[in-house]
Amino acid sequence: MSPLPHAKLxxxxxxxxxxxxxxxxxxxxxxxxxxxxxxxxxxxxxxxLAQLRxxxxxxxxxxxxxxxxxPLLVPQSYLRRMTAGDPRDPLLRQVLPVNDxxxxxxxxxxxxxxxxxxxxxxxxxxxxxxxxxxxxxxxCAIHCRYxxxxxxxxxxEPKRRNDWNDAIDALTQDTSISEVILSGGDPLMLSxxxxxxxxxxxxxxxxxxxIRFHTRLxxxxxxxxxxxxxxxxxxxxxxxxxxxxxxxANEIASDCQETLRELVCWGMPVLNQSVLLKGINDTAADxxxxxxxxxxxxxxxxxxHQLDRVRGTAHFEVPVEIGRHIIQQMRTELPGYxxxxxxxxxxxxxxxxxx
Ligand SMILES: *Cc1c(COP(=O)(O)O)cnc(C)c1O
Ligand code: SF4
Numbered sequence: 001m002s003p004l005p006h007a008k009l010x011x012x013x014x015x016x017x018x019x020x021x022x023x024x025x026x027x028x029x030x031x032x033x034x035x036x037x038x039x040x041x042x043x044x045x046x047x048x049l050a051q052l053r054x055x056x057x058x059x060x061x062x063x064x065x066x067x068x069x070x071p072l073l074v075p076q077s078y079l080r081r082m083t084a085g086d087p088r089d090p091l092l093r094q095v096l097p098v099n100d101x102x103x104x105x106x107x108x109x110x111x112x113x114x115x116x117x118x119x120x121x122x123x124x125x126x127x128x129x130x131x132x133x134x135x136x137x138x139x140c141a142i143h144c145r146y147x148x149x150x151x152x153x154x155x156x157e158p159k160r161r162n163d164w165n166d167a168i169d170a171l172t173q174d175t176s177i178s179e180v181i182l183s184g185g186d187p188l189m190l191s192x193x194x195x196x197x198x199x200x201x202x203x204x205x206x207x208x209x210x211i212r213f214h215t216r217l218x219x220x221x222x223x224x225x226x227x228x229x230x231x232x233x234x235x236x237x238x239x240x241x242x243x244x245x246x247x248x249a250n251e252i253a254s255d256c257q258e259t260l261r262e263l264v265c266w267g268m269p270v271l272n273q274s275v276l277l278k279g280i281n282d283t284a285a286d287x288x289x290x291x292x293x294x295x296x297x298x299x300x301x302x303x304x305h306q307l308d309r310v311r312g313t314a315h316f317e318v319p320v321e322i323g324r325h326i327i328q329q330m331r332t333e334l335p336g337y338x339x340x341x342x343x344x345x346x347x348x349x350x351x352x353x354x355x
Contacts, residue, residue, distance in 0.1 A: 034223040035191075038141055042074040045097060051079060058087045065097030070150050072097055073143040078220045081253050090248040090280045094144050098315070101145060105314030110151045112308040114347025123158040124167040128351055131179045131212075132171060136187040136198060141221040146277060146316040148308035148345075154185065161197055168201050171208065179210040188217040192228040203236050211238050216245040218270075222259035230266060240268060243302060247274045247281050252293035264298035271302035274340070275316075276326075282318045284329035291330065291338040301340035306355060308345055320344075320355055 031039070042048050045065045049056065056062065065072030074095045082091045118125040126132040138154025140147075158164045171177055180202050187195065202208055217224040233240045242263060246252060252260070263270050272294050276282060281290065291301050304327070307317045323342050330339045343352035 037223050053084045061098040063097045063099050075141055075221045093280050100315035101312040108309045108311045108314050112310045113345045121166040121170045132177050133181040133183050136182050137185040137189050139189045140186045146313045148310050172205050175207045181212040183214040186215050188215045188224050196232050203238050208238050212241045214243045218244050218259050219246045219251050219256050222255040225259050242268050243271045249289035249293040260299050261297045270299045272299050273303040275305045276318045276323050277316045278318050284326045287326050288333055295338045304340040304342045306344040
């Protein structure tokens with residue numbers, strides 16, 4: 001593999017400072033094809049609109065999206081699944097920065113889900129019995145405008161191997177934890193080498209029985225699912241489980257669809273969680289189509305999340321009543337296993353709260 005030219009990286013703006021360090025190291029050690037795909041992602045609103053043959057007049061609410069902590073970021077693979085000329089495209093609307101983001105709405109705060117109170121060691125969050133979550137990196141391959149961790153202080157979290165010692169010690173000492181969730185940001189943003197370093201340390205803890213990858217990369221950057229990743233999973237003692245994040249049936253197409261199918265064929269349990277989003281997937285038809293697209297390739301719907309009330313995301317909120325009505329409609333048209341659980345994350349509760 002030829003090394004990733006540094007020139008290309010110059011305009012790569014990851015969400016967190018630590019992420020940048022990882023990316024730079026990858027560049028030094030030679031980039032793989034998914035890293036080149038990431039370097040080729042769209043980072044400017046005008047480029048995004050131009051590629052979709054939209055003019056600023058078609059989407060007057062669009063803004064430049066150059067916020068330093070959460071700039072526009074869209075991989076080409078995801079862009080190819082959008083419909084040119086459609087300003088309401090449900091994939092476009094997940095990633096397009098609009099002026100509503102800058103309106104403060106009452107009740108929409110920085111840490112809506114109580115992450116900071118759940119932090120038990122650097123990089124380690126525990127809210128629920130038996131499961132703990134590792135904040136593996138601050139970076140993602142896409143910036144979803146409704147992201148519940150768009151304001152998470154990632155700079156305080158581990159970056160290098162030894163920074164993880166306290167979290168690994170805490171997991172080793174607490175035998176009540178049987179499942180570790182790799183989250184972030186997106187854990188698959190780590191290179192296979194770095195992922196292996198972390199996974200092997202968790203996998204070596206004998207009371208850990210399952211390791212869950214919470215990742216959107218199979219959806220937005222399918223080339224990330226490498227044969228090295230497959231081989232890492234096959235060497236694990238504990239059971240890997242993958243929870244992906246797709247919100248609309250149009251995402252389950254082409255390279256994404258093939259990659260999900262491949263994961264399922266490897267024997268990987270693959271579940272999907274989505275977020276109920278105004279104007280994107282807030283009708284029964286949208287959710288039924290999403291569930292059908294998933295189950296047709298063996299991916300199981302898991303959670304449909306009520307939006308977390310994070311600052312700058314109020315324009316995505318759908319009333320809980322509509323969510324309940326959608327679930328009722330889904331029950332009448334789909335097999336029981338295809339209906340996700342509608343849940344909300346309420347700080348201080350002992351599980352996600354069913355609505
Ligand atoms: C959502 C979440 C989990 C996972 O909960 P499940 O219901 O097991 O999917 C675990 N830890 C934290 C901190 C979470 O936010
Ligand atoms: S992939 Fe997940 S963590 Fe990353 S921006 Fe989207 S919602 Fe946030």
